[in-house]
Amino acid sequence: MMDKKINTIVVIPTYNEVDNIENIIEQIFSLGRDIAIVVVDDNSPDGTAGKIEKLQNCCPWLYLIKRKSKLGLSSAYVEGFKFALRGGYDVVIQMDADLSHSPKYIPKMLRLLNECDLVVGSRYVRGGDISEWSVNRALLSKTANIFAKLILRIPVNDLTGGFKCIKRKVLESIRLDKIKTKGYAFQIVMVYNAFKNGAKIAEYPIEFKKRKKGSSKLSLAIVVEAFFEILKLAFHNIKIHALPANNN
Numbered sequence: 001m002m003d004k005k006i007n008t009i010v011v012i013p014t015y016n017e018v019d020n021i022e023n024i025i026e027q028i029f030s031l032g033r034d035i036a037i038v039v040v041d042d043n044s045p046d047g048t049a050g051k052i053e054k055l056q057n058c059c060p061w062l063y064l065i066k067r068k069s070k071l072g073l074s075s076a077y078v079e080g081f082k083f084a085l086r087g088g089y090d091v092v093i094q095m096d097a098d099l100s101h102s103p104k105y106i107p108k109m110l111r112l113l114n115e116c117d118l119v120v121g122s123r124y125v126r127g128g129d130i131s132e133w134s135v136n137r138a139l140l141s142k143t144a145n146i147f148a149k150l151i152l153r154i155p156v157n158d159l160t161g162g163f164k165c166i167k168r169k170v171l172e173s174i175r176l177d178k179i180k181t182k183g184y185a186f187q188i189v190m191v192y193n194a195f196k197n198g199a200k201i202a203e204y205p206i207e208f209k210k211r212k213k214g215s216s217k218l219s220l221a222i223v224v225e226a227f228f229e230i231l232k233l234a235f236h237n238i239k240i241h242a243l244p245a246n247n248n
Contacts, residue, residue: 006061007090008110009036011080013073017097018046024095025055025062027103035106036061038083039097040076043069074186078176085171092166095121100209101163109165109204117170117199120156120191121163127205128158148188151234154195157203159188166194173197185229192233 010028014021021039028037041049041064052064065079077094084092091113095101101121109119123130124145130138141160148159162184174193181189195201 006034006036007088008034008093009038009084009087009089009091010093010095010106011038011040011077011084012095012097013040013042013076013080014044014048014097015042015070016044016046016048018044018048018051020098021048021051022055024097024099024103025052025059028106029059029061031103031106033107033110035093036063036087036089038063038065038080040065040067040080040083042067042071042076072182073184074179074181077186078179081171081176085168090168092168092171093164094166095163101206102209105163105204105206106165112202112204113165113167115200116202117167118191118194118201119165120158120161120201120203121206122156122158122161122203123206123208124157125203125205129205129207132208132210148230151230152188152192154192156191156195156201159191160184161206161208162187163206164190167199170194170197170199173199181229188229189233 012021012024025037025039028035037059039048039052039062041052043049043066049064049066052062056062056064063083065083067076067079080094081092091110093106093109095103105121109121112119122128124142130141133141145157145159148154149156152159174190174197179186179189191201
């Protein structure tokens, strides 16, 4: 199914990204590295899957998973990760399709992966940038990340970022089928599980770009889900570390 000479694959979930997908794919392949791409499309009505199928004619390392309906970001990533694990890839990169994550950071993040197990493309370390965002969105994101970091006690500044380089062993250590989130809470759950399983995590500063084409998938429901997922993880952690009751 896949070329074993390639040990790195990029997982990109899509829903209505026909205006962006060709550009992001071309930028990744232009890096001149041995990297495959799998796009997981949620039956985009705008023809995203059709665009990818045309690109496959000239891109032998481009794969497409066509799903029957809009099943959500979380399950799209899980399906892409499983595809990568079945294919024997050693490194999995996850990133957005809307060009908010620049492929130019991939070589530097992969080099950093030599020293750790998971590299987070971080907006909230020195050198990171979100200046294209509105004040309200920047405030919401920063507040959510500070809250998650403090509550979950994880030494990572950008827990909600979707740009990551992940070693195979990290994905194998996580029970992917048990992740039931639908939106961006998935990012928090993945980093939380990786950290609790002993993964060494590093952050690399990235400039996060505002999408130029298409519409954002962020909604109030996604924000609410992330908030309650943080509390759920924190409560689970407290239960694990609670002292047994004294029955004497």
